[in-house]
Amino acid sequence: MFTCDYEAEAYRRETVERWMACYAEQLRRLITHCTRQAHSEKTASDFRLADLEPQEASGLQQAYGYKVQDIYPLSPMQEGMLFHAELDPEAATYFEQFTFRVEGTLDAAVFEESLGRLTERHDMLRTVIVSEQVGRPVQLVLQEREVDLRVREGSGELETIQQEDRQRGFDLSRDALMRATIVIGEKGCQHVIWSFHHIIMDGWCTSILMQELMAIYRGLQTKQPIELGPVEPYSRYMQWLNMQDREAARQYWSRYLRDYEQQASVPRVTGATGRTEAERQEHAFRLDVGMTRELERLARQAYMTLNTVMQTIWGLLLQKYNQSDDVVFGAVVSGRPAEVPGIERMIGLFINTTPVRVSSTPEQSVTALLQQVQEAALVSESHSHYPLYEIQGMSALKQGLIDHILVFENYPIAEALGQAGGTAEAAFGIRDVEVYEQTNYDLTVVLFPGEAMSINLCYNAKVYEGIFIRRMEGTSGRSRSKCWRMRSGRWPRYRL
Template identity: 35%
Template sequence: MKTENIEDIYELSPIEKGILFHSLYTPEFGIYFFQMPFVFRGHLNLTAFEQAWQQVIERHTILRTGFYWEDINKPQQVVYRQVRVPLEQQDWRDIDLESQQEQLKSFLESDRKRGFDLSQECLMRLTLICLSEDFYQFIWSRHFLIIDGWSVPLVLKEFVQLYEGLCQGENVSLVPSIPYRKYIDWLQKQDIASAETFWRQTLSGLKTPTFLKYLDVENLSSQKEIYEEQRIYLSPATTDALQSLARQHHLTLSTLFQGAWAILLSRYSCENQVVYGCTVAGRPIELVTEEPIIGLFVNTLPVWVNVNPEQSLLVWLKQLQEQLVEMRQYEWTPLVDIQGWSEVPRSLPLFESILVYENAPIDRVLRDWQGSLEVENATIFSNSSSFYKTNYPIAIAVYPGSNFCIGIDYDFRRFDTATITGILQHFEILLQDIVTHPEANLKDLSLLTSKQQHLASKLEKEVAFNFV
């Protein structure tokens, strides 16, 4: 570490500490490593491209930050004054299309295996691959320690503005950025005693997590952790209906999807009270200003909800939303503290599933790019691996768009392919039934298609007739 290049040193946020621990404890699993690939078509100004990324890194301290933990009492993050943009360029123009696709798959895999040295000066890297004349594959790889999903569109928007300005020879005036340290200082001023009182009351009576099906519980510790992913896309009609229902009844889309998952958990566990984790943006209202602040704010919190089968769906959803809003004032609370304040034994997890509603406008920033380049395949999914990796047995991620996408990332030791396929099917059917019968009671919502319901009704009548 060259001390003359150090700008600042300060401690980690509780979220950073947790992710640092999991990253060091299971480095071979690639947890919290993210790849964002997309394609540029058009004349690319390489000089402006590199300079724009360099200016973005210079603007935000967290993009010039490394982490240290060895031989010190507490882990520290070190901000460096000067860091060069880690841009790697490759030329694949002499390779045919089929070979390019295979080579890209191989590159993405090796890039994930390469990972990051968490003490290095910049925990992200950029790769620009020329596939043909005016046709480029771009991969942005980064570690979750330095940037969460909400920060991604802020970074991309700044890059686009700076790139277009450099191409046109214009000076782009961006609002001053706020260093991530300001969030650390804000955290240290929060009333942890009030948070403890809130979470103890909220989770009072919760003694065990909502358990999910395991394939082989006895041999979990001896098996290698393997994460797989499946996803489905809802139809445009169902997507429009969900958005309409949310607007009409003043519900957030996140509430709708969380409600659906809670109902599924209740059906699967045969319990009326279920607990799952949900991710929150974690950005304090006090720090939300016109100036961008890039870093890791997102947090995962427990949602313990009573799924009363006799209750009206809409009434229940509004109560759930009120519960989620109430949690916002303490959404900064470290999950490890919440676990300690609950009645769930330390030997057990607080929950075994999480739901992520990814409403950060990443795709929109790229689609709305009005300039010399066209962006294609702008997606937050990697074509060869799951995008959203966690250390939970099952993570449901919902991605908005013209067709809602629901992805499930799961531990293959605990769930087989057929089980996850069934969960996704139930999720889709339940959402369709919610928009079709919003006035129904929870017990009347079905997990069967209309064809399956007809068959079940027919079999029920036949059985009844045989007993007459």
Template identity: 30%
Template sequence: MEDIYPLTPMQKLMLLHTLSSPDSDVLIDQFRCTLCGSMNIPAFQAAWHRVVRRHTIFRTLFLWEGLHEPVQVVRQEATLPWEFYDLRGMPESDQETIVSRSQQERQNQGFILTQAPLMQVTLFQLSDHRFELIWTFHHLIADGWCHSLVLQEVFQSYGASARGVALDETPTVPYLSYIAWLQQRDHEEARAFWREYLAGFTEPTLAIPNSQIRMRNTAGFREYQTALTPEDTQQIGRSTRGHQVTLTCLLQAAWSFVLARHTQKNDIVSGSTVSGRPLDLPGVESMIGMLINNIPIRVRVDRDRPVAMWLREQQQKQLEMREYEYMPLGDILQCSTIKRGSPLFESLVVVENYPVGQLAQQQDAGFRIENIRDNLKTGYPITIVAIPGAELQFRVLYHEELFSVPDIRQLAEDLLTMLRTLAKGEAETVGEAIACIPARTELLRFPFPATEQKALPALRLSPSTDTERTIEAVLGEYLQLEAIACDEHFFDLGCTSLLLVEIHARLQKELSRTFPLVDMFTYPTIEALARHLTPASMAEKPSKVASASNRGQMQREAMNRQRQLMLKKK
């Protein structure tokens, strides 16, 4: 073992999601591309192994059993699972069938979180000068911003080796540096910011009944693609420079206006994915790890406000927010006045400003990269992904249980219309901009019932102890249910990982005891959790208590190392 330290808040949520939904592949990321040119396969494999040796996050595993808080452990060594298949001579259709099947199997297989590394690389040779690369990893150890960083290092390493040039051995910035940075933040100041930012917002913009229950089937996600013309894309570039706003700010404004038009609301909150890479952390731009975060963007629609002035004000608000965007969404949710059990937002906006294709082609590696694909998935009913380029492209991810294809197509077209209107300056006021698209409230009017009560079994298992009754009361308050059977699964009732974080904090207060958050996911019924929390249950597990004690000592030693690290930085 090389090191041990706690998880970031985002990692903790991801771990909890994995534990609560072991069959879900939503956190299994895959990057696939075609490589064209000559390749020294052993040297290419060695370049990937070098990346694992250099970055601690690729030698990291996760432990949680018997611990009050989960930890991540860095091994001194870890062997990258590598597979190579020579498919030369096969018909192209057979090659694609084999590659796609292997990709799906790898995604379905997932990873054992207690084993490192949580990544795997598969290379298929299709012809003498054509290869298909699939890089699979768990979202716990890396995010989309790492695609270009890892590929850059792999190609640079491979190119240097092929030319017989000495490799760059500049030390990497370990993920621990980010965790130490997080621990130095003023979290009370951040909570005060988010409380003020979200004050008075009480109802989600998209009030989708039982959206989390309906999205339990991750196979129900679909994707719609569209794009702006090169001329419109160039106009947007001129507009953002003229207004001194970012593409993210303009896109968030356009999507908020679309929501305002169709929901007839003037207080809009949607989500935004941020890189989570703080400007004051040295070397963070090259750090490999899970740093992204999803945060709420609140837009108050003042229809009489001049568009140019309104956009600059929104940009200023987003700049002020940067100092606090590290705050995990679960904590932000607790700072809000949204009614319990409701999400802060149900739509997400993402700008992918990491051009992997151009980056890879700049490397003197002897081949070029083509046909880049990923398996982007989110846990939100609708996600807007913008991909900058000569033509600004859009991927709209949505769940078919909640949106129809015609509705998504119309929403996407309305978004493009709004972007053109803002970019061309065709509206002087916010109200005129919003009026550029017809009001279609039926697009976001969900036809299914507001509540879906699951029929209780004939012999309903009712709470019979004080602990069970307390758990039922807290769950009922957050889920707005009058009665809950003791054997009903928390997630079948409509709980989410974020909501269980809130419920866990409340239960500790009501029960006057502390217990690990992971217990909410390991024992996801009233009966199981109550039995686990009884003194007799705890006494029956001396080995785990001893194990927890040993690991607790390891955690304390790790904290001492972190403190020494922070003192050196000061």
């Protein structure tokens, strides 16, 4: 029973009675509709971040068996990865695969249950990406998700199984986007192939997940309580992202790239233009300890990060290759805003690619250039959430603005996995970690800081000549050495 108070001078009694009868009838219809449903169903208002139409929310829940926990939009980097996945569904772009040898004995049943507990714990491990039936692609968190774990007998066939796993790929709208394979070889030797699509998480997350997986596995195996910290859902980051000033970011990047009209590239194979089928190759090398210390000293003396020093050196190298004093390349930023609670332990994709512009003058000292790049980096950081495709759209070069990227790995994945399995509390040891990852760029330069910095050049052999890539080791070494020696002097244009 309900009552309605009204102003007698404003409404007639019969009007109010008729309105109340109509309201009661609509309420009865709504109750009847809800009680007759075989499944409980959320409304579009329950998924506010996704901004769905009522029919879209209803259709998505029906398509996924009414087991939808949450729906929200994609981050800028996720949108870019989805674009490339749909552009070439058969490619291994953004397929991440880590393989390691198990030291000790791995119980497959306990490992599977551990993966299940991990999946229950983190939303992103139950997430699928949907681009059909919606006006704008969304990520959909399922209430539950079966673990995709396979056990293979593969004596001497590890590489074949790795390749088969990569060829299998991921259906972003249907598959579990993280899976594992236990490969049992000669004399019971075990390897684990752990694969996931980059669209659900970045490399920082792998060490978090491995630490938690170890704790869960150990607890299940010893029947001891499993103690893990609280979990913050990825949706908290999406809420933060939704509150950012996109217009201020748009204006910043527009000013940052003003009057830039020439693409900066590493020399390619003659005739290699546009999209080319990938033939993945790598060239890795280390700087000696002395050179690494000199670079670290240069960073300290100039009050900046080692990342800024390396970006500046790379920019100077590009200036030589392109006979220009103004170059732009892409750099990957971590994208974890400190103001989001629990961001350091959150699972999801936070990284983004943003332009780095290195513009110098003949009379400018190396130290002045370093400071210029560092100051620009600090300002760019507050706008690093802005989508790269929007930035490209504002530039004169459009999609040609960036043709390669530089990645500074503050926490190398192989090292992180090895450390997770190298503690006294570890349920099993992790050895001989192999990392396979592939971006949509024909050239990715990855820097691994340490006592002796490692540099990995991942390139498309159909676009870049291997002999030239190997020569870059010497050229970049001379650039770093000269940068240290001339830190207070002028940089001779185009001469390294």
